[in-house]
Amino acid sequence: MSAPADQDLRIITSRFDVDDGHTLAGYERTGGYAGLRRALEMAPAEVHGEVRTASLLGRGGAGFPAGVKWGFCPPGVWPRYLVVNGDESEPGTYKDRLLMERDPHQLIEGCLIACYALGLSQCFLYVRGEMAHAQERLAAALNEAYEAGYVGRNVLGADDFSVDITLHWGAGAYIVGEETALIESLEGNRGMPRLKPPYFPASIGLYGKPTIVNNVETLANLPWIVSNGGAAFAAMGAHNSTGTRVFAVSGHVVSPGVFEVPFGTTTFRDIIFDPRYAGGTRPGRTLKTFIPGGASAPWFFEEHLDIPLEKATVDQAGSMLGSGAIVVMDDTTDVVKACHNVVRFFARESCGKCTPCREGTSWLEKILSRILAGQGRLQDLDLLMDVCDNISPGIHWPPRQTTICPLGPSAVSPIASALERFRSEFEAYLPATPVSVTTTSGVAT
Amino acid sequence: MARLNPANLTVAQEIIGRYPVTRSALIPLLHLAQEQDGYVTEDAMAHIAELVGVTPAEVMGTCSFYEMLKREPVGDYMVNICNGISCHLLGSSELIHYAETTLGVRPGGTTDDGKITLEAVECIAACTEAPCLQVNYRYRNLVTTEDFDQLVGELRAGTAGFAPHGKLAKVRQHVGEDRWAGVSHPDGQGEPAWMARNPSDNGD
Known part of the structure; x- marks a missing residue:
C-alpha cells in the first residue's frame, strides 16, 4: 500500500x-x-x-x-x-x-x-x-x-x-x-x-x-x-511532548478530519491550514477563534496559531491540548450562541454533587439564554463573570476549583474567553430599552 | 415481558460472572433489560436487584442517572441529533428545528405512530462529520434536511435496517470456560505470579 x-x-x-x-x-x-x-x-x-x-x-x-x-x-x-x-x-x-x-x-x-x-x-x-x-x-x-x-x-x-x-x-x-x-x-x-x-x-x-x-x-x-x-x-516529537498524537479538527474548515501528527512540533497553523490536514478556513472566510483542546479549554485566536501542539507551551499560553479536539470557528460564527452551546453542555452534564457546579453552570446557562432571547440586562455580563468567579475563584488558568472535579470550572472557559474578546457581540444582544425585572418581593429593579 | 426471560437470564449470569463484585454488572444488566423490552420496566429493575443483591431502590438510583436508560416506553427508533459545538457550528440547531417541525414533536417526544422519539443530544464523537445523528446509536453523518426526510421515510416504512431500540452491540463478549482466567476478587489476592520474573530470567 x-x-x-x-x-x-x-x-x-x-x-x-x-x-x-x-x-x-x-x-x-x-x-x-x-x-x-x-x-x-x-x-x-x-x-x-x-x-x-x-x-x-x-x-x-x-x-x-x-x-x-x-x-x-x-x-x-x-x-x-x-x-x-x-x-x-x-x-x-x-x-x-x-x-x-x-x-x-x-x-x-x-x-x-x-x-x-x-x-x-x-x-x-x-x-x-x-x-x-x-x-x-x-x-x-x-x-x-x-x-x-x-x-x-x-x-x-x-x-x-x-x-x-x-x-x-x-x-x-x-x-x-x-x-x-x-x-x-x-x-x-x-x-x-x-x-x-x-x-x-x-x-x-x-x-x-x-x-x-x-x-x-x-x-x-x-x-x-x-x-x-x-x-x-x-525521540519523536518535542522534548516534553513525545511520540505522536491524534487530533480531531472540526468546525469551519475545508477538510475536517482526524490526524495523527508528531506531538509537540506540529503547530496549530499547520494542522488547521495545511492542505495535508484540515486545509484552512472555508473559501472567503477568516479565522475568528478556535478551541485548542475540547470544550473545557479556553479559546485561542489568530495570534496563537504558531504555537506548537506541545503541552507545556499551550499550558503557558493559557489553555490546554486536553483531549486533542480542535474546533475552528470562522467569521460567520455568532460567539454568543457558540458560548451558550458549550455552557449548556456543562450545565446539562453537571452531576449535581457540588453546589458551585450544579447551581453555577445552570445559572450561567439561564443568563446566556435570556441574553440570546433579547431579555438580557447590562449587568448580566458582569453577573456572568461573577458566577464564574464563584465556581472558579479568580478565573485563573489553570483554574482553581471549588468543586471535586474540573467540570464546573470548565464552563468558565468559554465565557471568560468569549466575553473578554467579543464583549461587544454580547452587548449587541442587549435590548435598547432596559428590561424591567420584578423580584420576588415585587420590587422592580 | 418485564422480568428477564430465561434466555436473557442465562446471558445475565454470564455477565455477572465476569465481575469480582456482582454489583458491577448492574448497568450491563439494565442494558439487557432495555434490549428485551425496549425500555427498563419496574419489574426488570426488581429482578436485577435480586440478581446483583441490592434493593430495587438502588437499581432505580443508578438507572435514573444515565441518559440512555429509559424508564418509560420510547419509539421504535431513538433519533438523537447531535447538538455538540462542532455540529452546532455546522447547522445542528437548524436541523433540530427542522426535525421538530416535520415530526411534530419536541426533543424528548415520540411521534403519534410510536415510531420515532426525537432527542437533541450532547457530542457523540463524530465531530468531523457534522452535523450528525444516531438512530438507536448507529451513526448517520453529514445530515442534510433532505437526508433527514429520507431517513424518516425509511424508518416509518421499516426499511432502514436498524435494530429495535435497546439493542446495542450485535456481538457480545463470550469467553469459553477453558479460556477464562478467573475474576480477581478484591480480597485475598497475593502478588501475581509473573511479577516474580526478574531481568536475568529473560522470560520463559
Missing part, C-alpha cells in the same frame, strides 16, 4: 486504512501482538521502565505522564486493576472511538502490556454506551483474542501470566469520563466523582484497590513503545 511520506510516522492509526485491520488476521498480518511477545521476554519492571523512558503523556485530557501515574500503586497491595477509559465525550473529541472501532486488537494488546508491567490482575474496558459499533468491534476482537490464547488463562502459553479483560459499557453520562466517576459507574453506582484525596485511583480505586485508569489512546501506544523501545518513542 502506497502512503505519503509522513504516514511513516503513524504509530497508532497505521491500520485505519487496512480493511481488515480490526480482525485478528489483519492485525497479526500487520505486526500485531509483537509488542506483547516482546514484553513477555522482559521483566515487568523493565516494561514499566520503557514506558517511563518514552515519557508517554496521558491522552485523555490532563496529560499526566503515564509511566509516573503507574508508579503510584502502593507496593505490596494486591490485587491491582486496570480500567480503560473509553468514555470519550468531550465535545469536539473524536479519536478513541476510531481507535476502538478500527484497531481494537491494538488496544487489547496495550491493556495486556500494562497488566503485565504492573501486575494488574484484571482489566475492565469501559466503552461509552452510545458507541454500539465500538462495543461490537471490541467484543469480536476479544472473543478472537481469547480463542487464540492472547487473553485469559496462560497468555501465549505462559504458565505464570493470566489476565482477563471484561468488556463493560456505560449508559450515557459525560461526567463518567472523570476517572473516579468512571470507577463509581463501574461499581454499579451513579457516576459521581469521588472526593479527593486520594488524588489517584492508583492508591485507592476500584473496589478500594489500587487501580490504573488509562485513556484508550494512551494504551494504544504501548505495543509500539515496547516493540521499538521507549527511547525511539521519546
Whole structure:
C-alpha cells in the first residue's frame, strides 16, 4: 500500500486504512501482538521502565505522564486493576472511538502490556454506551483474542501470566469520563466523582484497590513503545511532548478530519491550514477563534496559531491540548450562541454533587439564554463573570476549583474567553430599552 | 415481558460472572433489560436487584442517572441529533428545528405512530462529520434536511435496517470456560505470579 511520506510516522492509526485491520488476521498480518511477545521476554519492571523512558503523556485530557501515574500503586497491595477509559465525550473529541472501532486488537494488546508491567490482575474496558459499533468491534476482537490464547488463562502459553479483560459499557453520562466517576459507574453506582484525596485511583480505586485508569489512546501506544523501545518513542516529537498524537479538527474548515501528527512540533497553523490536514478556513472566510483542546479549554485566536501542539507551551499560553479536539470557528460564527452551546453542555452534564457546579453552570446557562432571547440586562455580563468567579475563584488558568472535579470550572472557559474578546457581540444582544425585572418581593429593579 | 426471560437470564449470569463484585454488572444488566423490552420496566429493575443483591431502590438510583436508560416506553427508533459545538457550528440547531417541525414533536417526544422519539443530544464523537445523528446509536453523518426526510421515510416504512431500540452491540463478549482466567476478587489476592520474573530470567 502506497502512503505519503509522513504516514511513516503513524504509530497508532497505521491500520485505519487496512480493511481488515480490526480482525485478528489483519492485525497479526500487520505486526500485531509483537509488542506483547516482546514484553513477555522482559521483566515487568523493565516494561514499566520503557514506558517511563518514552515519557508517554496521558491522552485523555490532563496529560499526566503515564509511566509516573503507574508508579503510584502502593507496593505490596494486591490485587491491582486496570480500567480503560473509553468514555470519550468531550465535545469536539473524536479519536478513541476510531481507535476502538478500527484497531481494537491494538488496544487489547496495550491493556495486556500494562497488566503485565504492573501486575494488574484484571482489566475492565469501559466503552461509552452510545458507541454500539465500538462495543461490537471490541467484543469480536476479544472473543478472537481469547480463542487464540492472547487473553485469559496462560497468555501465549505462559504458565505464570493470566489476565482477563471484561468488556463493560456505560449508559450515557459525560461526567463518567472523570476517572473516579468512571470507577463509581463501574461499581454499579451513579457516576459521581469521588472526593479527593486520594488524588489517584492508583492508591485507592476500584473496589478500594489500587487501580490504573488509562485513556484508550494512551494504551494504544504501548505495543509500539515496547516493540521499538521507549527511547525511539521519546525521540519523536518535542522534548516534553513525545511520540505522536491524534487530533480531531472540526468546525469551519475545508477538510475536517482526524490526524495523527508528531506531538509537540506540529503547530496549530499547520494542522488547521495545511492542505495535508484540515486545509484552512472555508473559501472567503477568516479565522475568528478556535478551541485548542475540547470544550473545557479556553479559546485561542489568530495570534496563537504558531504555537506548537506541545503541552507545556499551550499550558503557558493559557489553555490546554486536553483531549486533542480542535474546533475552528470562522467569521460567520455568532460567539454568543457558540458560548451558550458549550455552557449548556456543562450545565446539562453537571452531576449535581457540588453546589458551585450544579447551581453555577445552570445559572450561567439561564443568563446566556435570556441574553440570546433579547431579555438580557447590562449587568448580566458582569453577573456572568461573577458566577464564574464563584465556581472558579479568580478565573485563573489553570483554574482553581471549588468543586471535586474540573467540570464546573470548565464552563468558565468559554465565557471568560468569549466575553473578554467579543464583549461587544454580547452587548449587541442587549435590548435598547432596559428590561424591567420584578423580584420576588415585587420590587422592580 | 418485564422480568428477564430465561434466555436473557442465562446471558445475565454470564455477565455477572465476569465481575469480582456482582454489583458491577448492574448497568450491563439494565442494558439487557432495555434490549428485551425496549425500555427498563419496574419489574426488570426488581429482578436485577435480586440478581446483583441490592434493593430495587438502588437499581432505580443508578438507572435514573444515565441518559440512555429509559424508564418509560420510547419509539421504535431513538433519533438523537447531535447538538455538540462542532455540529452546532455546522447547522445542528437548524436541523433540530427542522426535525421538530416535520415530526411534530419536541426533543424528548415520540411521534403519534410510536415510531420515532426525537432527542437533541450532547457530542457523540463524530465531530468531523457534522452535523450528525444516531438512530438507536448507529451513526448517520453529514445530515442534510433532505437526508433527514429520507431517513424518516425509511424508518416509518421499516426499511432502514436498524435494530429495535435497546439493542446495542450485535456481538457480545463470550469467553469459553477453558479460556477464562478467573475474576480477581478484591480480597485475598497475593502478588501475581509473573511479577516474580526478574531481568536475568529473560522470560520463559
